Amino acid sequence: MSRFLGTQNRTLWFWVFVGPFALGLILFTYVPLAWSVYLSFFDAHNTVSPDDFVGFDNYTSMLRNDAFTDSLVTFAVFSAFIVPTTFVLSLALALMVNRLRRAQAFFRSVFFLPAACSYVVAAMIWKLSIFNGVRFGLANTVLGWFGADQTAWLSTTDPPWYWLVIVTVRLWLQAGFYMILFLAGLQRISPTLYEAAAVDGARPGWQVLRHITLPQLRATSVAVTLLLVINAFQAFDEFYNLLSTSSGYPPHARPPLVYLYYTALGREQNLGLGSAGAVLLALIIAVVTIGQARWFGLGRKED
Amino acid sequence: MAISRRTLLGTGATGAALGLLTACGSNTGRDGGGSGGKGPRLAQWYHQYGEPGTEQAVKRYAAAYKKADVSVQWRPGNYDEQTAAALLTDSGPDVFEVNGPSLDQIREGQVVDLTALFDGVKDDFNPAVLAPKTYDGKIWAIPQVVDMHLLYYRKSLLDDAGVRPPKSLDELVDAAKALTTKDVKGLFLGNDGGAGALGVTPLYAAGLSSVTEDGEVGFDDPAAARALGKLRQLYADKSLLLGAPADWSDPSAFVQELTAMQWCGLWALPAVKKELGDDFGVLALPADGPGGKPSLPVGSYGAAVSARSDHKEEAKDFLRWLWIDQAEYQEDFALSYGFHIPARLSLAKKAGKLKEGAAADAVRYSTEYGYSEPLLWTPASRTAYQDALSRIIKSGANPESELKSVVRKVRAELDRVKKKS
Numbered sequence: 001m002s003r004f005l006g007t008q009n010r011t012l013w014f015w016v017f018v019g020p021f022a023l024g025l026i027l028f029t030y031v032p033l034a035w036s037v038y039l040s041f042f043d044a045h046n047t048v049s050p051d052d053f054v055g056f057d058n059y060t061s062m063l064r065n066d067a068f069t070d071s072l073v074t075f076a077v078f079s080a081f082i083v084p085t086t087f088v089l090s091l092a093l094a095l096m097v098n099r100l101r102r103a104q105a106f107f108r109s110v111f112f113l114p115a116a117c118s119y120v121v122a123a124m125i126w127k128l129s130i131f132n133g134v135r136f137g138l139a140n141t142v143l144g145w146f147g148a149d150q151t152a153w154l155s156t157t158d159p160p161w162y163w164l165v166i167v168t169v170r171l172w173l174q175a176g177f178y179m180i181l182f183l184a185g186l187q188r189i190s191p192t193l194y195e196a197a198a199v200d201g202a203r204p205g206w207q208v209l210r211h212i213t214l215p216q217l218r219a220t221s222v223a224v225t226l227l228l229v230i231n232a233f234q235a236f237d238e239f240y241n242l243l244s245t246s247s248g249y250p251p252h253a254r255p256p257l258v259y260l261y262y263t264a265l266g267r268e269q270n271l272g273l274g275s276a277g278a279v280l281l282a283l284i285i286a287v288v289t290i291g292q293a294r295w296f297g298l299g300r301k302e303d
Numbered sequence: 304m305a306i307s308r309r310t311l312l313g314t315g316a317t318g319a320a321l322g323l324l325t326a327c328g329s330n331t332g333r334d335g336g337g338s339g340g341k342g343p344r345l346a347q348w349y350h351q352y353g354e355p356g357t358e359q360a361v362k363r364y365a366a367a368y369k370k371a372d373v374s375v376q377w378r379p380g381n382y383d384e385q386t387a388a389a390l391l392t393d394s395g396p397d398v399f400e401v402n403g404p405s406l407d408q409i410r411e412g413q414v415v416d417l418t419a420l421f422d423g424v425k426d427d428f429n430p431a432v433l434a435p436k437t438y439d440g441k442i443w444a445i446p447q448v449v450d451m452h453l454l455y456y457r458k459s460l461l462d463d464a465g466v467r468p469p470k471s472l473d474e475l476v477d478a479a480k481a482l483t484t485k486d487v488k489g490l491f492l493g494n495d496g497g498a499g500a501l502g503v504t505p506l507y508a509a510g511l512s513s514v515t516e517d518g519e520v521g522f523d524d525p526a527a528a529r530a531l532g533k534l535r536q537l538y539a540d541k542s543l544l545l546g547a548p549a550d551w552s553d554p555s556a557f558v559q560e561l562t563a564m565q566w567c568g569l570w571a572l573p574a575v576k577k578e579l580g581d582d583f584g585v586l587a588l589p590a591d592g593p594g595g596k597p598s599l600p601v602g603s604y605g606a607a608v609s610a611r612s613d614h615k616e617e618a619k620d621f622l623r624w625l626w627i628d629q630a631e632y633q634e635d636f637a638l639s640y641g642f643h644i645p646a647r648l649s650l651a652k653k654a655g656k657l658k659e660g661a662a663a664d665a666v667r668y669s670t671e672y673g674y675s676e677p678l679l680w681t682p683a684s685r686t687a688y689q690d691a692l693s694r695i696i697k698s699g700a701n702p703e704s705e706l707k708s709v710v711r712k713v714r715a716e717l718d719r720v721k722k723k724s
Contacts, residue, residue: 044388046389046408093505128548133494133547134544134548134556135561153546154494156697157698158699163385201500211404212461245553247493247495247550248495248689250495251693266381266682267383267384267405267682269407269682270683
């Protein structure tokens with residue numbers, strides 16, 4: 001017994017502390033993942049123990065399915081909007097806050113606070129208060145002062161104003177978080193570099209930003225971009241809460257996770273097809289992330 | 304053995320972690336909060352009704368049952384998804400409300416055959432809502448109440464605009480346009496422009512159907528594209544209210560005068576009457592074309608027994624008691640909180656609240672113009688159709704080509720379900 005209590009049996013204590021969590025990971029992550037791959041080869045309507053093996057049929061029908069391919073297009077459009085805008089805004093905020101001599105902690109907190117708000121709550125505020133389509137919505141009230149007609153922000157597809165709502169809510173929620181990452185990066189840049197640049201005649205502003213700050217922020221920028229792309233893939237909460245109605249979700253702006261949710265877990269309960277979609281999506285995310293990391297040279301030794 | 308502090312903490316951490324793991328998803332309603340009956344514990348699930356008093360009422364009914372300890376769970380959120388997922392596990396309900404059951408739920412054996420409960424009373428149930436609960440000659444759920452969707456219109460606003468209640472889809476398009484002003488829109492069909500709320504009702508208004516009685520696609524016909532094109536016209540005319548804070552199933556937009564007409568449920572009738580008095584009327588969706596007729600959907604939440612229940616017989620006994628024997632509770636549930644037609648014809652006939660005004664019109668429309676969605680209209684078909692309708696309405700997609708694609712998908716879905724039967 002004494003050997004269990006002593007420090008010499010570190011393996012035992014490792015498993016005592018790590019074991020329950022490893023067990024949880026296996027039970028709630030790896031087993032469902034493996035089960036999902038298994039289900040993807042079966043016709044599994046309303047069942048998780050199917051017996052009708054269909055081979056790759058679910059994969060082929062998912063790839064031929066307009067709704068799934070449209071959802072990938074939605075993701076691409078969303079990423080094209082959200083990744084650069086969040087990147088630029090959070091970098092701009094970081095640069096501004098970093099230059100402040102007074103009240104830096106205050107402004108850092110103010111910009112970071114939205115990150116503590118839930119996506120669901122923010123989406124509901126955007127949907128019900130700011131961008132509702134009737135005359136007492138905030139946006140419509142303000143536009144009404146200038147004589148503009150009421151705009152149904154989330155219900156019109158021409159022009160697709162819903163993108164404005166979706167992108168602004170996410171920008172508001174996450175720009176502060178990435179600002180903190182950039183701030184950390186900025187604070188690691190040695191002041192002597194700026195001094196040397198000044199001695200060499202570099203003009204403060206754009207020239208210093210381009211030739212000193214941005215190259216020094218390369219590692220942070222790569223990490224931020226990767227995180228932004230992965231987060232965009234995982235978009236669900238704000239899309240679902242902004243655009244779904246009591247009767248379902250419109251076909252426009254339906255990201256992959258929302259589509260798979262309706263296929264697998266909604267009333268359709270087509271767990272085989274949904275699982276095939278999930279596997280395909282996981283593969284796409286893996287390929288994109290690895291490709292992106294290689295392109296940015298992540299993990300490569302610095303010269 | 305002396306237990307050191309480290310041992311105690313280590314054990315405690317492990318125990319807490321395991322406790323957390325086992326606690327996940329264990330709230331099945333089977334433990335605690337029961338009615339106090341003598342027999343086994345039964346978990347009964349309801350979706351969250353908006354009308355005050357309904358929750359207390361169903362808990363009162365459960366408490367009055369003495370042969371089992373019935374614990375009611377009132378479940379907000381996406382109820383259909385919750386029950387569909389719960390039926391795959393052993394921690395789901397014993398008895399539950401279901402907006403169905405769907406064909407796949409029946410065929411996967413997730414619900415119990417309740418046919419025997421209807422001995423001697425089957426003819427007293429409204430056939431329109433009993434039919435979609437019947438498959439293979441067996442009945443899989445007891446209809447609780449009859450619900451329907453209908454078109455509410457504000458009499459005074461129509462009078463002011465010199466518009467009469469529309470008798471055809473064309474007249475509806477014209478009326479909505481005439482009633483639209485800077486602050487008030489002519490018609491509210493839901494924030495998605497009607498794709499979800501109207502669903503297949505325009506097809507029935509054009510004299511067609513979603514799936515025919517012999518199991519074929521019911522809208523492979525030019526009349527379908529013509530009818531759906533008129534919904535696009537409403538959108539293009541800017542006659543539709545869109546982006547309302549509360550969706551179509553809530554009468555807020557109508558009573559707050561954001562719209563002159565609204566597609567809503569019968570359940571909203573008391574709230575509308577309370578706000579507007581007699582200044583409103585109700586209609587079915589008007590007919591379209593020479594072969595059409597006014598149409599509105601009638602449906603019903605049903606009470607079903609989960610096939611995974613450990614107490615199937617007791618659960619069936621409870622449902623027989625509640626939804627077949629207790630006429631007083633059935634009438635109370637239908638008419639004291641929200642507003643629904645009792646599923647039993649004998650109760651509907653004698654309900655005083657259904658005998659006059661708009662309520663009497665609604666009851667008449669339900670028998671004259673009501674249709675119910677067949678079981679073969681599966682969720683996959685419904686999604687494909689609704690997506691196409693949304694594209695027609697909002698994006699101006701061509702109705703003929705969109706419907707052609709839906710017909711293909713629905714035919715494939717019908718082939719799938721026929722192949723398995």
